[in-house]
Amino acid sequence: MKALPRIEAVYLKIDKVLEEERSKANPPEALRIEAQQVLNDQAYYVLCWRQLESEIDDVCRGAIRKRRASGDWHVRRARYLYNPDDKKLSGLSFEDRVALVLDKEANEKYSPGKRTMAHYGTRNEIAHGTLKLTRIDVSAFMRDCFAIQAALYRAA
Amino acid sequence: MNVIEELIENRIDRPYVERRIEDWKMRIDDLYTSVESWLPSAWRAYRSGDVPMHEELMHRFGVPQQQLPILQLDSIDGRRGRMEPRGLWIIGANGRVDLILPTRHYLIVDREDSFEPPKWQLATLDDRRNETILDREALTRILS
Secondary structure, three states: OOOHHHHHHHHHHHHHHHHHHHHHOOHHHHHHHHHHHHHHHHHHHHHHHHHHHHHHHHHHHHHHHHHHOOOOHHHHHHHHHOOOOOOOHHHOOHHHHHHHHOOOOOOOOOOHHHHHHHHHHHHHHHHOOOOOOOOEOHHHHHHHHHHHHHHHHHHO | OOHHHHHHOOOOOHHHHHHHHHHHHHHHHHHHHHHHHHOOOOEEEEEEEEEEEOOHHHHHOOOOOEEEEEEEEEEOOOOEEEEEEEEOOEEOEOOEEEEEOOOOEEEEEEOOOOOOOOOEEEEEOOOOOOOEEOOHHHHHHHHO
16 A cells, blocks of 8 residues: 555545646536536546555455464364465455455444445445546545554454 | 445435435534634634536436535635535545645545545645645644
8 A cells, every 4th residue: 555645645636636727617517527526536536445455355364374374273274265376366255355454344334344335335436437426525535545554464 | 334335335315416416415514613613713614605516426316416515715815715515426435525725736535435424534636645634723834
């Protein structure tokens, strides 16, 4: 996720230009510019999501390797189902990758695991063609990505 | 429930959307009242003009467009600004109101869940991750 601050800087630059244009525009033009901001938010949301997803994959690979190296066969055996060196982690779904590294069922209302899956749902809608008609707080999402990253390293 | 849940899950209907809009109007009104009471003595505020509100969920559930008030700000030295609502359903926030001053553009974002008492956070358009609580002290600082 090292690229996130750079991605945010570009996002903020573009959104600021659009915001300045919007503030000087007449109402129909302002609506048109806001629609561009909505689209721009989604493009950057998906771009940021990929950074988080990649981080989750890396931590997941690490968790599998760590347990594969365990001296206890009971810990080791289940991890032989997945090859950490395989690009797609032997077909392990994203939901299951998250389950290996974050507690999705945690009692906490907005646990990192639950937030990750909620973002995943939004990302899926956008990436599979159902564009949102609402703004996304991209900076808040980036902040959440770093909070989720911290939880990943605590759990690893 | 937060906005992601509202947009993903199918647990909402027209009455729910209408309740959210009423709640949004009340939060805006309370925010403006707070800002009016926190203004430094060189400033005055008055409600004048409005902005249309017609968001995705309103369209989806056939809720008609609403008008939301703008809070105008004037200072005795001629500086002018305004606060205007920018959106209720924002992924990652529970509504946003912009404060536009001649020198800087601020975002005021509610970080609480739906129907919870608001937690208004203030940030500049350029540095949105660096938020502070919006209170009398923060307002005085940016208006001085």
